[in-house]
Amino acid sequence: xxxxxxxxxxxxxxxxxxxxxDPDTDQLPPDESERLKDMxxxxxxxxxxxxxxxxGPELDMVTMTLIAMEMSQHRAxxxxxxxxxxxxxxxxxxxxxxxxxxxxxxxxxxxxxxxxFFGLTEPSGGSDPARAIQTKAVRDGDDWxxxxxKIFISGADRADYGLVFARTSADKGRGGxxxxxxxxxxxxxxxxxxxHTLRSAHYATELQFEDMRVPHGxxxxxxxxxxxxxxxxxxxxxxxxxxxxIGVAIKANELAVEYAQVRETFGAxxxxxxxxxxxxxxxxxxxxxxxxxxxxxxxxxxxxxPFRKQAAMAKLIASEGASRVVDRxxxxxxxxxxxxxxxxxxxxxxxxxxxxxEGPSEVQRHIIARDILGSSLR
Amino acid sequence: MxxxxxxxxxPLEQSAVAALPGQLGVxxxxxxxxxxxxxxxxxxxxxxxxxxxxSEWLDRGSYFRVEVTTAYRTRHLELLMDHHRRxxxxxxxxxxxxxxxxxxxx
Ligand SMILES: Cc1cc2nc3c(=O)[nH]c(=O)nc-3n(C[C@H](O)[C@H](O)[C@H](O)COP(=O)(O)OP(=O)(O)OC[C@H]3O[C@@H](n4cnc5c(N)ncnc54)[C@H](O)[C@@H]3O)c2cc1C
Numbered sequence: 001x002x003x004x005x006x007x008x009x010x011x012x013x014x015x016x017x018x019x020x021x022d023p024d025t026d027q028l029p030p031d032e033s034e035r036l037k038d039m040x041x042x043x044x045x046x047x048x049x050x051x052x053x054x055x056g057p058e059l060d061m062v063t064m065t066l067i068a069m070e071m072s073q074h075r076a077x078x079x080x081x082x083x084x085x086x087x088x089x090x091x092x093x094x095x096x097x098x099x100x101x102x103x104x105x106x107x108x109x110x111x112x113x114x115x116x117f118f119g120l121t122e123p124s125g126g127s128d129p130a131r132a133i134q135t136k137a138v139r140d141g142d143d144w145x146x147x148x149x150k151i152f153i154s155g156a157d158r159a160d161y162g163l164v165f166a167r168t169s170a171d172k173g174r175g176g177x178x179x180x181x182x183x184x185x186x187x188x189x190x191x192x193x194x195x196h197t198l199r200s201a202h203y204a205t206e207l208q209f210e211d212m213r214v215p216h217g218x219x220x221x222x223x224x225x226x227x228x229x230x231x232x233x234x235x236x237x238x239x240x241x242x243x244x245x246i247g248v249a250i251k252a253n254e255l256a257v258e259y260a261q262v263r264e265t266f267g268a269x270x271x272x273x274x275x276x277x278x279x280x281x282x283x284x285x286x287x288x289x290x291x292x293x294x295x296x297x298x299x300x301x302x303x304x305x306p307f308r309k310q311a312a313m314a315k316l317i318a319s320e321g322a323s324r325v326v327d328r329x330x331x332x333x334x335x336x337x338x339x340x341x342x343x344x345x346x347x348x349x350x351x352x353x354x355x356x357x358e359g360p361s362e363v364q365r366h367i368i369a370r371d372i373l374g375s376s377l378r
Numbered sequence: 379m380x381x382x383x384x385x386x387x388x389p390l391e392q393s394a395v396a397a398l399p400g401q402l403g404v405x406x407x408x409x410x411x412x413x414x415x416x417x418x419x420x421x422x423x424x425x426x427x428x429x430x431x432x433s434e435w436l437d438r439g440s441y442f443r444v445e446v447t448t449a450y451r452t453r454h455l456e457l458l459m460d461h462h463r464r465x466x467x468x469x470x471x472x473x474x475x476x477x478x479x480x481x482x483x484x
Contacts, residue, residue: 022421022422022423022451023421023422023423024421024422024450024451025451026451027479029475030475030478155481156481157459157481157482157483158479158480158481159481189484190483190484191481191482191483191484192483193381193456193483194381194452194453194455194456194459196447196449196452196453196456197449200449200451200452203452203455203456205481340422
């Protein structure tokens with residue numbers, strides 16, 4: 001029922017509106033955004049990602065996953081599902097914060113008054129951040145003084161605060177990393193530039209910290225235990241991340257099925273050619289596999305069972321499968337497939353990032369191997 | 379670190395604009411003192427890319443410069459933010475709606 005409401009909303013409100021927008025935008029005109037937010041509130045679906053104990057609706061992970069598969073079924077849907085009119089949920093790690101931190105950061109974020117960023121990756125590497133982090137935080141009285149930098153950080157230039165991971169002990173691995181909540185107006189915090197990528201929505205930025213003083217009260221969790229916070233977030237995030245890929249693949253395939261039936265070459269519709277049929281069959285298989293893997297991970301999470309391996313498998317299958325689906329659909333559309341008149345070129349570019357962001361495919365395989373072979377595998 | 383456009387200024391005249399490519403990209407308009415007065419972009423909705431967008435500006439500036447890029451949206455926002463970082467203000471001809479929700483560089 002809820003899933004169908006979201007599907008109708010995407011098809012009747014978002015897709016037609018999108019036709020009049022710049023094909024690369026990630027924002028709606030303010031009046032349209034407000035109008036649609038009001039509609040979503042009337043439907044009782046605003047703040048879908050907020051946990052029930054913080055005022056969000058009582059939805060299980062499987063339902064959330066099915067909804068996420070619907071919300072991405074439009075041109076900007078991969079990185080700006082429904083242009084944010086369903087509201088944000090805040091950074092997942094903040095749910096681990098103490099009450100004072102929740103008052104200052106979590107609740108204003110849930111009310112839509114503040115925005116945060118997630119600052120883990122550094123120029124020295126993102127696949128293995130526990131070892132790669134070089135940003136240093138040194139205790140000085142009641143403060144920590146942070147020096148270093150981050151790269152590929154989404155949305156930091158528009159954020160009010162961010163989670164910054166820094167090395168706080170001589171330990172070279174995951175034991176020596178602490179997570180700090182940093183206000184972006186802190187002296188020494190700099191957003192140096194936009195990092196231009198294949199992605200049209202939510203550009204990434206490069207950050208520099210110069211003698212940035214952060215109060216000890218802004219340590220999230222415990223000193224030297226920040227990496228567990230990062231890791232937990234990354235595992236959980238992989239489920240909706242996979243669902244977003246699947247939604248785009250479903251929409252791309254739907255367009256290709258329609259097109260193959262009406263476009264004629266050599267006196268017959270494309271759909272009558274076996275090579276085209278097989279592309280559509282392969283799309284169907286990729287989509288089904290990804291759907292099953294993602295829903296299994298969601299179901300395990302609902303049951304309170306370990307789901308790290310399944311989430312990694314879902315992320316791998318969905319991001320790689322959806323990339324193949326978009327590529328085949330582009331091929332079926334011929335020259336039109338690569339124009340900005342159709343959504344495929346944006347999906348093609350942005351889907352490429354999905355095999356790198358939130359842990360690249362190789363890292364997912366590494367996680368799965370570790371699960372199979374035991375945690376001693378490094 | 380500067381991410382500003384550093385291409386040479388070109389007099390904003392019909393012949394120069396007509397010679398522009400029909401590609402996507404960003405552009406800056408300047409007054410007679412070469413002070414930037416507008417930062418814009420030619421997106422996929424522009425019929426002839428930079429050429430059509432710049433032809434709308436023929437009477438509203440003295441100089442222009444362009445950068446061809448398919449990442450025209452993020453580059454446009456970056457140029458606006460960089461202008462603010464260096465000058466403490468936005469170009470006078472950019473409208474409120476173009477500046478809405480803009481981030482900041484420092
Ligand atoms: C658009 C965009 C937005 C992003 N947003 C954020 C953000 O908001 N916050 C944030 O913290 N990060 C963000 N990232 C960073 C992203 O998480 C990293 O790019 C990613 O983790 C990979 O890190 P890396 O780029 O340093 O590659 P590296 O770690 O240098 O790896 C390079 C390649 O080697 C492979 N590889 C690594 N180790 C192994 C191995 N053991 N065996 C085989 N292959 C291996 C990797 O899979 C990868 O393909 C973003 C990235 C992009 C592109």
